[in-house]
Amino acid sequence: MRPVIPYVTAALLFGLGVYGVLRRRNAVLVLMSVELMLNAVNLILITADTTVRAALPQTGQVFALFVIVIAAAEVGVGLAIVLQLYRLRATVAVDEVPLEKVDA
Amino acid sequence: MTAADVLLLGLGAVAVGSGLLVVTTKHLVRAGLYLVVCLGAVAGLYLVLTAELVAWVQVLIYVGAVVVLLLFAVMLTRAPIGASDDLDRPGWPALLVGGGAGLGLAALLIDAFRWTKVDLPEAGTAERLGTEIFRSWVLPFEVLSVLLLAALVGAIIVSRPDIGTAGKGADR
Numbered sequence: 001m002r003p004v005i006p007y008v009t010a011a012l013l014f015g016l017g018v019y020g021v022l023r024r025r026n027a028v029l030v031l032m033s034v035e036l037m038l039n040a041v042n043l044i045l046i047t048a049d050t051t052v053r054a055a056l057p058q059t060g061q062v063f064a065l066f067v068i069v070i071a072a073a074e075v076g077v078g079l080a081i082v083l084q085l086y087r088l089r090a091t092v093a094v095d096e097v098p099l100e101k102v103d104a
Numbered sequence: 105m106t107a108a109d110v111l112l113l114g115l116g117a118v119a120v121g122s123g124l125l126v127v128t129t130k131h132l133v134r135a136g137l138y139l140v141v142c143l144g145a146v147a148g149l150y151l152v153l154t155a156e157l158v159a160w161v162q163v164l165i166y167v168g169a170v171v172v173l174l175l176f177a178v179m180l181t182r183a184p185i186g187a188s189d190d191l192d193r194p195g196w197p198a199l200l201v202g203g204g205a206g207l208g209l210a211a212l213l214i215d216a217f218r219w220t221k222v223d224l225p226e227a228g229t230a231e232r233l234g235t236e237i238f239r240s241w242v243l244p245f246e247v248l249s250v251l252l253l254a255a256l257v258g259a260i261i262v263s264r265p266d267i268g269t270a271g272k273g274a275d276r
Contacts, residue, residue: 001108001224006149007213009116013123013142015206020127022198026191028177029132032139035170036123039146042162046155051222058236061228064158065237068165069248073255075170079177080259086181087265095193 003051006043014040027082027092031075038071108224111152119145130187136175143167154227 013036020033042064049060086092122141129135143166150159226232237245261267 001106001112001153002217002219002221004214004217004219005109005112005116006153007217008210009112009119009149011209011213012120012206013146014209015202015204016120016123016127017202018205019198019202022201023127023192023195025193026132026183028174028181028183029127029135029191031177032126032135032174035139035166035174036126036142039143039166042158043146043149046150046153046158049155049228050153050225051217056236056240057225058228058233059240061155061158061233062237062241064155065161065233066241066244066248068158068161069252072165072170073252075173076259077255077262079173080263082177083180084262084265092181093190 001050003047006047010040010043010047013037013043025093025095027085027094030094031078031082034078035071035075038067038074042067108152112149115145115148115152118142119149130189130191132178132183132188132191133175133185136171136178139174140167140171143171154224156227157230157233158228 017033017035017037017040020036021030024030024033045060045064045067047060049058049064054060082092085097089096119142122138122145125138126135126142129138143162147159147162147167150156150162
């Protein structure tokens with residue numbers, strides 16, 4: 001097994017995720033790109049776990065599980081924020097979010 | 105090239121190709137469906153890399169729950185059916201940063217690993233992973249359960265304006 005293949009796959013997936021986060025206007029698509037980046041990190045962790053003989057075996061896989069849990073929490077909160085934004089502004093375009101202070 | 109290499113190459117090509125479609129397609133719903141393909145291919149990569157439990161957790165949580173949540177968000181924000189032209193911002197900075205990050209990392213990793221070969225270790229079954237979690241990583245596990253609870257409560261409070269702003273007397 002040549003570990004360079006999944007490593008390069010993960011690097012390209014991460015690059016695609018960065019591109020998507022910077023390129024997309026729709027907040028849901030931005031969240032999808034964030035998922036791509038998290039998956040790339042998980043792939044790196046799993047590949048490193050099979051490649052490197054660590055003192056604690058399977059540590060990379062345990063960390064990948066932790067990252068999956070964090071990603072699930074992130075998606076839940078992110079979607080709540082996106083839906084709230086849609087309810088208040090009737091748009092989900094990230095460059096139309098007002099960054100100045102609103103009178104609340 | 106062993107069979108594992110061929111599988112890794114094929115699944116990696118599927119993952120990167122569908123990932124590219126996720127960030128370039130004009131259809132909002134199709135982006136979610138391409139994301140399913142991409143995450144499924146990554147789960148296949150995990151299987152080849154002997155991470156059984158993580159692969160099935162990936163299928164359950166990502167392909168099952170996360171994509172369904174994203175498609176719910178697509179529906180609830182009244183996304184247009186069919187192609188829409190206003191999904192993208194001007195692309196050059198994104199192409200520069202994203203391509204730079206992806207290709208730079210790829211070059212770094214190719215330089216680090218070249219064509220070294222490793223033998224696949226024993227499979228990461230649920231039994232072995234559970235032993236490892238509850239022997240060495242109990243504290244992060246418990247902290248993550250608190251984090252999930254906090255995210256749950258936070259999502260409820262954010263999505264319900266009547267309890268989110270009740271204390272401050274805002275009138276919206």
